[in-house]
Amino acid sequence: MKQTQAFLSTYTADVSGVCSALFELGGMTVMHDPSGCNSTYNTHDEPRWYDTDSLVFISALSEIEAIMGDDQKIIDDIIDAANQLKPAFIAIAGTPIPMMIGTDFDAIALEIEDATGIPTMPFPTNGMHSYISGAGMALAGYAKRMLKDSPEEVLPRSMNILGATPLDFSVNGSVASMKEFFEENGWNVLSTWSMGSSPEDLAKSGKAEVNLVISSVGLETAKFLKNKYGTPYVTGTPCGEKFNEFILKALEKAAGSKDETTAFPDIPEENRKLVIFGESITSRSLASALYLEYGICARVISPIETPDGILSGSDACLSEEDDITESLKGVKMVIGDPMYKPLIPEGVKHIPLPHEAYSGRIFRRDIPNLVKDITQYFERRLLNE
Amino acid sequence: MLKRLFDPNDTTGAAVKIAEANFPAPFVSGLEYGAPARGTWNIVHTGMLIPDAHQVFVCASNCLRGVVLTAAEMNASHRFSTVTIKENNVLEGDMEDLIIEGVSDIINKLAKRPPAVLVYTSCIHHFIGCDLSLCYKELRKRFPDIAFTDCYMNPIMRKSGLTPDQIMRRQLYSILEPKTINPKSINIIGNNYATDGDSDIVRLIRKGGYSLKEVPLCNTYEEYQQMAESFLNISYNPAALAGGEYLKNTLGQQHIYLPLSYNKDEIRNAMKKLSEVLGIEYKEDKEDERKADYALSKALEIIGDAPITIDYTATTRPLSLARLLIEKGFNVERVYADSFSKDDHPDFLWLRENSPDLDIYATVHVKLRVLPRNYEQKTLAIGQKAAYFTGTANFVNIVEGGGYYGFSGIEKLAKLMVEAFIEEKDTRCLIQQKGLGCESCI
Numbered sequence: 001m002k003q004t005q006a007f008l009s010t011y012t013a014d015v016s017g018v019c020s021a022l023f024e025l026g027g028m029t030v031m032h033d034p035s036g037c038n039s040t041y042n043t044h045d046e047p048r049w050y051d052t053d054s055l056v057f058i059s060a061l062s063e064i065e066a067i068m069g070d071d072q073k074i075i076d077d078i079i080d081a082a083n084q085l086k087p088a089f090i091a092i093a094g095t096p097i098p099m100m101i102g103t104d105f106d107a108i109a110l111e112i113e114d115a116t117g118i119p120t121m122p123f124p125t126n127g128m129h130s131y132i133s134g135a136g137m138a139l140a141g142y143a144k145r146m147l148k149d150s151p152e153e154v155l156p157r158s159m160n161i162l163g164a165t166p167l168d169f170s171v172n173g174s175v176a177s178m179k180e181f182f183e184e185n186g187w188n189v190l191s192t193w194s195m196g197s198s199p200e201d202l203a204k205s206g207k208a209e210v211n212l213v214i215s216s217v218g219l220e221t222a223k224f225l226k227n228k229y230g231t232p233y234v235t236g237t238p239c240g241e242k243f244n245e246f247i248l249k250a251l252e253k254a255a256g257s258k259d260e261t262t263a264f265p266d267i268p269e270e271n272r273k274l275v276i277f278g279e280s281i282t283s284r285s286l287a288s289a290l291y292l293e294y295g296i297c298a299r300v301i302s303p304i305e306t307p308d309g310i311l312s313g314s315d316a317c318l319s320e321e322d323d324i325t326e327s328l329k330g331v332k333m334v335i336g337d338p339m340y341k342p343l344i345p346e347g348v349k350h351i352p353l354p355h356e357a358y359s360g361r362i363f364r365r366d367i368p369n370l371v372k373d374i375t376q377y378f379e380r381r382l383l384n385e
Numbered sequence: 386m387l388k389r390l391f392d393p394n395d396t397t398g399a400a401v402k403i404a405e406a407n408f409p410a411p412f413v414s415g416l417e418y419g420a421p422a423r424g425t426w427n428i429v430h431t432g433m434l435i436p437d438a439h440q441v442f443v444c445a446s447n448c449l450r451g452v453v454l455t456a457a458e459m460n461a462s463h464r465f466s467t468v469t470i471k472e473n474n475v476l477e478g479d480m481e482d483l484i485i486e487g488v489s490d491i492i493n494k495l496a497k498r499p500p501a502v503l504v505y506t507s508c509i510h511h512f513i514g515c516d517l518s519l520c521y522k523e524l525r526k527r528f529p530d531i532a533f534t535d536c537y538m539n540p541i542m543r544k545s546g547l548t549p550d551q552i553m554r555r556q557l558y559s560i561l562e563p564k565t566i567n568p569k570s571i572n573i574i575g576n577n578y579a580t581d582g583d584s585d586i587v588r589l590i591r592k593g594g595y596s597l598k599e600v601p602l603c604n605t606y607e608e609y610q611q612m613a614e615s616f617l618n619i620s621y622n623p624a625a626l627a628g629g630e631y632l633k634n635t636l637g638q639q640h641i642y643l644p645l646s647y648n649k650d651e652i653r654n655a656m657k658k659l660s661e662v663l664g665i666e667y668k669e670d671k672e673d674e675r676k677a678d679y680a681l682s683k684a685l686e687i688i689g690d691a692p693i694t695i696d697y698t699a700t701t702r703p704l705s706l707a708r709l710l711i712e713k714g715f716n717v718e719r720v721y722a723d724s725f726s727k728d729d730h731p732d733f734l735w736l737r738e739n740s741p742d743l744d745i746y747a748t749v750h751v752k753l754r755v756l757p758r759n760y761e762q763k764t765l766a767i768g769q770k771a772a773y774f775t776g777t778a779n780f781v782n783i784v785e786g787g788g789y790y791g792f793s794g795i796e797k798l799a800k801l802m803v804e805a806f807i808e809e810k811d812t813r814c815l816i817q818q819k820g821l822g823c824e825s826c827i
Contacts, residue, residue: 003469004487006494009457010467013447030416033447034508035540038419039427040451043819050421050813053755057416060749062544066512077415081751084398096445096509097541100475127447128472339457360454362826 005321007342011304012167012357014125016045017134018093019056020165021217022142023048025199028055028087030078032103033095035060037127044360045131047171055087066097071104075111082116088199089146090120091138099126119145130304131167131357132216132279139163139193140220146199147228153207159251160208160225161192162233163218167357168279169195170367177371178214178238185248193221210234210255212247215281219307226260235310236263237282240289240374262309267291269313272299275328277336278355280306284315286335286353289374294382298335301327333382338363351381399752400719404741408733409725417749422769424784424821425698426577428538428553429455432503433464433823434577434600435557436609439499441488443468444507444538452505452538459823464499466491470509480515485523492528500606501532501560508541532560547627555628557600561613563636570615571595574632575625578788578822585656585673585791586619586643593663617662621645621655621790622701623726644728645702645786645794647709649674652791673792680799681713688715688806692764694775696721696748699768700786704732706767709795711740718764719744721771746774765806767798769816778809784821 012020019029019041031037038058042049046056059074074092082090090112092105105122113120121141125134139162159182164175175196179189190208191201205211205225211233213222222233232254236247243263250263265288274290276283280302287298300315301324311317318324325343333349334340337358344350354363368377401411429452432440442452442465449467456465468487474480488504504524506517517535524533536556537549547555554575571590573580579601580587590597603609617639620629629640641662643655653669660667693715695703704725707717722745725733736743747753748770759776766772772780781801783789789797818825 006466006491010449127445
């Protein structure tokens with residue numbers, strides 16, 4: 001129960017995840033929070049903040065409002081701001097104190113929607129989970145609320161990319177590269193949830209033949225779209241030439257079978273002396289790419305929420321610093337964010353792979369675009385061993 | 386992509402002429418926006434001023450994220466650790482155990498035992514009724530060689546009583562151990578920046594043969610502890626008042642408050658008051674005043690009638706500064722401030738009377754997110770937020786007054802204005818760095 005990080009950083013939390021996922025969709029997101037979430041999000045979790053005037057605010061919750069259970073203040077303030085700024089939708093995300101006092105976000109959202117006529121979505125975040133949870137519920141919530149109910153005509157060889165936020169893919173062109181890759185291979189990418197696509201693009205999602213889940217953030221939306229439109233989905237992040245071939249085959253297979261599947265190859269359990277730290281789907285994809293390109297067997301350690309069926313063999317979900325330290329015994333090499341360095345034993349090679357959701361903006365300029373080619377980034381670093 | 390549905394010329398609610406503004410809160414509170422100007426210090430930066438002290442934050446993940454990365458960006462991760470609060474801790478009520486065992490675990494893992502540990506608790510502890518006294522008692526028992534102090538990251542309290550910033554500027558001195566009072570030693574307290582050595586206040590202290598101590602000047606923990614020997618604490622930032630009163634009560638040190646000001650009478654009164662406390666005969670320093678006037682007149686020659694904007698992060702007395710510049714003939718068009726301090730009231734009244742068209746702009750109002758960030762002509766901003774909101778590359782890059790004080794402070798500020806007006810800065814790069822003056826890896 002130590003829950004201590006003597007040396008390590010902290011992943012982006014759920015409330016920032018909500019804001020990040022909805023940032024480009026023309027809505028207004030309000031964090032029901034006294035103050036701190038505001039600068040944390042727009043300084044460390046949102047690389048688009050300086051250049052894009054997305055409407056993300058805090059409620060500036062005060063002690064007296066919390067003690068008195070005064071929900072009217074946030075209701076009135078959101079209505080007032082919405083009437084001035086005319087957002088396409090309103091999202092409200094919770095933080096620790098609203099959770100402790102049992103704020104009824106559903107009721108608050110209903111009142112606001114009733115007064116403004118603007119679709120209003122409550123998200124029960126509490127600042128105690130990672131962005132995976134927050135961004136995941138935000139995208140799925142948006143899909144549930146904003147997509148048409150009627151069945152859509154399916155367009156052959158069309159797809160959506162689900163789970164794109166700067167928290168996993170930064171703003172280095174990775175998401176655009178994914179879209180370009182699939183279009184070069186004969187797929188029509190209808191939307192990317194939710195970077196680089198307009199609300200109008202997202203509205204076409206039901207027409208897709210298949211969906212690709214590129215991070216855990218997109219999984220809940222994929223499940224929803226499968227239930228709503230019957231769209232099958234594939235899990236895997238484009239990463240290097242050979243693994244990308246696996247993804248293309250998985251997309252073809254899923255489109256034909258209508259079942260969900262992963263693109264991951266089986267990786268032998270023995271000799272997993274390389275550990276990859278990070279979000280589960282992107283890390284498992286990188287492990288797959290390294291295996292296919294170089295025959296290297298890697299173990300994935302996911303320190304945050306991890307969906308079932310992604311990890312395999314000795315892969316693990318470990319969040320405690322002590323457990324992570326233990327997992328590095330006998331390891332020869334680690335791929336992970338530079339902020340893991342304090343835990344990496346002497347003599348163990350560390351290949352830095354910055355992750356915006358972990359180190360924020362500190363190493364942003366060093367985050368590689370691994371979509372089409374991983375050799376440029378990894379070959380020199382790996383082959384030195 | 387995003388569509389702008391908002392009328393860009395509609396500043397209703399977000400801006401007001403000073404003649405029509407209320408004091409001290411000119412705007413109705415509502416949802417809040419955060420501009421990407423990050424030069425002001427936060428409680429991590431301030432806590433790091435205590436040499437060799439280690440910080441432990443006990444909070445939920447979302448609260449930890451900002452402070453962890455603050456420490457990392459200032460290359461101080463080795464002096465920073467966290468304990469994560471999870472839902473089960475709230476439900477099971479084991480918050481005291483979490484603090485005690487978590488902080489103990491961290492201390493035991495550190496390569497070097499710190500002389501002091503600053504434990505920051507959060508809004509959750511406040512609301513759950515956590516027995517912090519028990520926690521600190523146990524920690525002190527377990528680690529008698531370490532000075533623990535209670536710090537707070539509870540922004541929910543920022544509208545009730547002392548703000549987290551005021552508390553931090555008080556707790557910064559809470560681990561000073563009593564010493565024999567030295568009648569020739571003086572502290573300036575409550576500042577993140579050391580007071581400029583040329584300032585009126587420092588020169589008067591030196592003239593009286595006193596040694597001067599300030600936390601930003603301390604290089605070692607021992608130097609920091611020497612602050613306990615001073616007979617007098619001087620504060621000039623209103624956020625430092627609580628610290629001054631605290632030290633008066635705990636260490637028996639005198640405290641005088643000499644508010645930062647750009648008003649000649651106020652500066653003279655402050656110097657007179659300090660002279661009386663120090664037993665030095667007060668003489669008006671006409672030369673200092675003349676130099677300040679000359680620097681301002683030279684600045685006016687260069688800046689002319691270019692619009693000037695000032696924000697509250699640049700100085701604790703934005704209205705005092707606006708008044709001075711207007712009195713000297715500058716074209717101050719806007720002041721960005723969400724509220725005013727009590728000290729600014731006389732200047733508020735003067736400006737209402739003498740410059741009624743001065744625009745007061747909020748910085749956190751939701752419209753500030755979408756109002757145009759440009760000016761039709763070349764403008765000069767004093768402060769990072771003013772620079773951001775007016776889209777200028779000509780700005781004076783200071784926060785919290787920059788350590789300048791008195792007539793020499795006015796003289797130096799005038800020179801900075803000229804420099805800023807002539808040479809453009811990389812606003813985007815500079816203002817996004819946290820804690821102006823701290824190390825930054827960004």
